Amino acid sequence: MLSKLIIIAIGAILVNNFVLSQFLGICPFLGVSKKISSATGMGFAVIFVLTLSNALTALLREYLLVPYGLEFLETVVYILVIASLVQILEIILKKVSPILYQSLGMFLPLITTNCAILGAALIASLKEYNFVESTVMGFAAGVGFLLALLIMSGIRERLDMERVPKAFEGTAIPFVIAALLSLSFLGFSGMIVE
Amino acid sequence: MKQNNFLKGLIKENPIFVQVLGLCPTLAVTSAVVNGITMGVATTFVLFGSSSLISLFRKRIPSKMRMPIYIVIVATFVTIAALFMQAYFPPLYKALGIFLPLIVVNCIILGRAETFASKNNVSQSMLDALGMGLGFTGALILISVIREIIGNGTFFNLHITNFKTLFFILPPGAFLTMAFLSALFKYIGQKKEKYYA
């Protein structure tokens, strides 16, 4: 049981990194990776939301959708859960810790449309993970996201001081970096052994 | 004015290359042209349906709850598309995988709903949606043609050439293709500015 959880975790963080291998979470990956500080904030917010959302959606799946044959409502239910979760988190964060809200709060609305959140819930459903497995996967996916974001922003901050070919400025150069990162992460694909 | 709302989505405000939205499905489904086209058509359907509906009821949707309501509307159209595809086009349905339901969080759709459909009448919103959808589909086709031919030597699963580099089918290849196409788009844009300046 524990070994399966570890495999799920390593899988989501390294082998099947959400951003660099599964193409989930690209929009914030490109948008928030210009500075290490914003990348860290977004990363942690995502870990938090991902873990909670996967936990909640797993419960709904196990106790509501599957027993009543309502799987076709999966998409609608999950995205509503995620949107509500983010909304509630924003309210709680504002009340409980205004300081934290200052640093993380602005990322929360962006997280609702982060494909990684809904994506993780759907993948957990596809792979028929139970509550514990889904939650671990959510957490690990978030860690993988943070990892990719940190590396990307570290490189981009350095790149700011270098000369980039004019045509590649702006959107193209992050894609080049992502290509190289993704290539290096491919090296992890041999890690998972059955 | 009418033409503008449709044409702008194709090049000037192309969702992928100019607005840089909706990237997740773009990178994932463009490993084969047939998948790219399918995703484009499905997204255009959802975009058209949601924009039309949201524009139709724009005066009745309470502003405070507008995001969740938009999301439910979009999610409904996505599920309709998914159910329909599962029944009538199973291989395409399987090929898109989780990216079909992920159309819900495609920033293009919610973006157009928020920026355009909620503030304009139905016919204009329809044109806007169609234009954006077509621009999105066009971009997907462009990317997937490159990736499939170079990466797999096929086009629409038909064998074209023996030359193939697995790299372009894999994630790094997707990123690299996007990099070069974005640079190309930017280069053309810069040249045009110089020319007209």
Place this chain on the structure above:
Amino acid sequence: MSSDAKALFVLLFVAFLSAFILGIIYKLTINKVHAQELRQKNLALLAVIPESGLKLVDKGKIVLFEKGNKVKYYAAIGAAPGYNSVLQIVVGFTLQKKITAIHILSELETPGLGANSEKPVFYNQYAGKDPQKIYVVKRNAKGNEINAITGATITSRAVTKSVRRACKILNKEIGNSGEAK
């Protein structure tokens, strides 16, 4: 408070309307989906057995192929998680529990990599092997070994696992005596 409550009401109304509409469309399309799945399954079952014209007896977990009243072949479906999806494989067995052939019922693996498991070059390897001894190797497979798809070891292993599971299901249903329960 009243405008907030009204807004919430609208949201709930839209949500229920959505569930209602989707429920209808689901009911309309589900029959077609089931029919498709059944057709695929039957095609797969016929594909894995070398003889034609046999009578199919569906025993739930396994399928018997009879000629006259004697069972000549078995088939079972095994499933195992692959790289991106859960694979479903139909496996045909001889009376001696050797594999006749396999047919991939559903897979959602990477195109160009794991999806190549649907190519005969790969899945024909399983024919004639002992399902309890099959094992994936990188190349130069001999005996009960299976050559993995280049760049898709996980999918290759998943197919193998599914085949082994199909065999386990078969053993469970008919025991070692060879008699169907």
